[in-house]
Amino acid sequence: MGVEKKILVIPGDGIGQEVTAWGQKVLATIANNYHHTFHFEEGMMGHVAIEATGEPLPDSTLDKARNSDAILFGAIGHAKYDNDPTLKVRPEQGLLKIRKELGLYANLRPIKLFDELLEASSIKPEILRGADILFFRELTGDVYFGEKKRSEDRSSASDLMIYHRYEVERIARKAYEAARTRRSKLCSVDKANVLEASRLWREVVQEIAKEYPDVETEHMFIDNAAMQLIKDPKRFDVVLTGNLFGDILTDEASQIAGSMGMLASASVGDKVGFYEPIHGSAHDIAGKGIANPLASILSVALMLDISFGLKTESQRVIKAVEATLRQGYRTMDIANKHTVNEFIMGTDAMGAKVLENLN
Numbered sequence: 001m002g003v004e005k006k007i008l009v010i011p012g013d014g015i016g017q018e019v020t021a022w023g024q025k026v027l028a029t030i031a032n033n034y035h036h037t038f039h040f041e042e043g044m045m046g047h048v049a050i051e052a053t054g055e056p057l058p059d060s061t062l063d064k065a066r067n068s069d070a071i072l073f074g075a076i077g078h079a080k081y082d083n084d085p086t087l088k089v090r091p092e093q094g095l096l097k098i099r100k101e102l103g104l105y106a107n108l109r110p111i112k113l114f115d116e117l118l119e120a121s122s123i124k125p126e127i128l129r130g131a132d133i134l135f136f137r138e139l140t141g142d143v144y145f146g147e148k149k150r151s152e153d154r155s156s157a158s159d160l161m162i163y164h165r166y167e168v169e170r171i172a173r174k175a176y177e178a179a180r181t182r183r184s185k186l187c188s189v190d191k192a193n194v195l196e197a198s199r200l201w202r203e204v205v206q207e208i209a210k211e212y213p214d215v216e217t218e219h220m221f222i223d224n225a226a227m228q229l230i231k232d233p234k235r236f237d238v239v240l241t242g243n244l245f246g247d248i249l250t251d252e253a254s255q256i257a258g259s260m261g262m263l264a265s266a267s268v269g270d271k272v273g274f275y276e277p278i279h280g281s282a283h284d285i286a287g288k289g290i291a292n293p294l295a296s297i298l299s300v301a302l303m304l305d306i307s308f309g310l311k312t313e314s315q316r317v318i319k320a321v322e323a324t325l326r327q328g329y330r331t332m333d334i335a336n337k338h339t340v341n342e343f344i345m346g347t348d349a350m351g352a353k354v355l356e357n358l359n
């Protein structure tokens, strides 16, 4: 029996537009091949929304998001704001607001290297081979959402790092449940030697750990974790961390998967799931047609599995990506010195190869 789902597509800014088109095409192909019905709607968010409506997240997009079964998002951001920190209305506010409004407190970022990309990373292949990490990044708390202040004379500023017990509990439980289905190891990352918010984090994780005696728990400071991740990525299974540390660590971890262009993510929580590549809008290459569409396509694989329970279809998408890489096709970001020139391709050619491999 086929399923019927409403999917909101939010391409956002920069290369978001280019890569999300391919995520959507993959969804349409899966629907067709497996007799599902996916209804697509489009929403605006980010710089494009500011230009059109004055707001980074118009109410119409939020309404559509609440009424959908899953959301496929591209990227957010524009050079204009990066170069002018004084601008009050900023594209990223849209992304943060939608995360908060939809209660997307758990951001899952799987880091797994396709064997074909062993040479694409700047890390040695023997360090990388076999690495398989699942990050649980808390997504609706921390300095991201704590009170922001600027002194009257504007000469000092602060962002409050704040966590509540319930926020740590709910993400910790999700991470422990996932660890049980994997290698039963969980590493919680914090800065409890310095930060009070981290001491609460560690205290709560230690309590939740008692509910999961079958999972081996380890606590690590963020600075050490950043080092261990590159030194020996295979030692990690599930990594549980707060919003800011998770943001930084997962960009670092993208090198374990070859490129930022390969990493997908799922944000889940109260109800609807939100799927996005971890890369940004990459304005330096936007519009050139060279962005890697695989992170968007792999985000679709996560959507099929996590939001719709379509495991076969999800695996089919991952296999199609794998097959495309095995055939030697590469976008610029994952090419290496051995890649034959004629196999280096742009966004559309790469996306088309994946579609071919889906059929």
Ligand code: IPM
Residues within 6 Å of the ligand: 076, 077, 092, 095, 096, 247, 278, 280
């Ligand atoms: C991410 C991004 C966002 C974040 C930005 C665009 C606000 O870097 O999803 O990792 O910091 O969460």
Ligand code: MG
Residues within 6 Å of the ligand: 247, 248, 251, 278
């Ligand atoms: Mg980030």
